Amino acid sequence: MPQYQTWEEFSRAAEKLYLADPMKARVVLKYRHSDGSLCIKVTDDLVQWHFKYYKILNLRNVIGNLET
Amino acid sequence: GLYSWETVTQLPATYAPKAKSHRPDCKFLTELTRLFQKCRLSGSVFITLKKYDGRTKPIPRKGSVEGFEPSDNKCLLRATDGKKKISTVVSSKEVNKFQMAYSNLLRANMDGLKKRDKKSKSKKSKAAQ
Secondary structure, eight states, X not given: OOEXXXXXXXXXXXXXXXXXXXXXXXXXXXXXTTTTEEEEEEEOSSOEEEEEXXXXXXXXXXXXXXXX | OOOOHHHHTOOOOBOOOOGGGOOOHHHHHHHHHHHHHHTSXXXXXXXXXXXXXXXXXXXXXXXXXXXXXXXXSEEEEXXXXXXXXXXXXXXXXXHHHHHHHHHHHHHHHOTTSBOOOHHHHHHHHXXXX
């Protein structure tokens, strides 16, 4: 399960995964307030990409995902 | 009677979400806020987002469901804290309004993420120029 370091790489990989099969791809957010962490996973059950946030980035990822 | 070997090894039909358990958007957002509040001290909030074609019955392995026309403009949102599960369907008609409320909700509730420190912020803006 590869983990991406930059948002740009992750969002490109995520979009690619979605375009390959829109019905299979899903995004999972896991938020832990106690750890101050947000983990974003994009998967189609064959392949998974992870991205972990500790810093507050503008939550444009939410908007990006929904628009897709 | 005995099941035939064929039946036993059959894979389950494609899962379809139960339509009656989807809450309307506003109720979903209220309950999502509650989930975040419940998990502030410990635990995780999981949110899943995927494209949804409007199916309410599993698609059988052989053949297809009569009269089912897949829609192209919906997405399914699920949230859970590991115990309580909630879900909602958002269509493209509602997406703008929903998105605003949803992203405000996330911003307000995911406030535990550490703030970006000023040094790296200025580095970033310099790189962008």
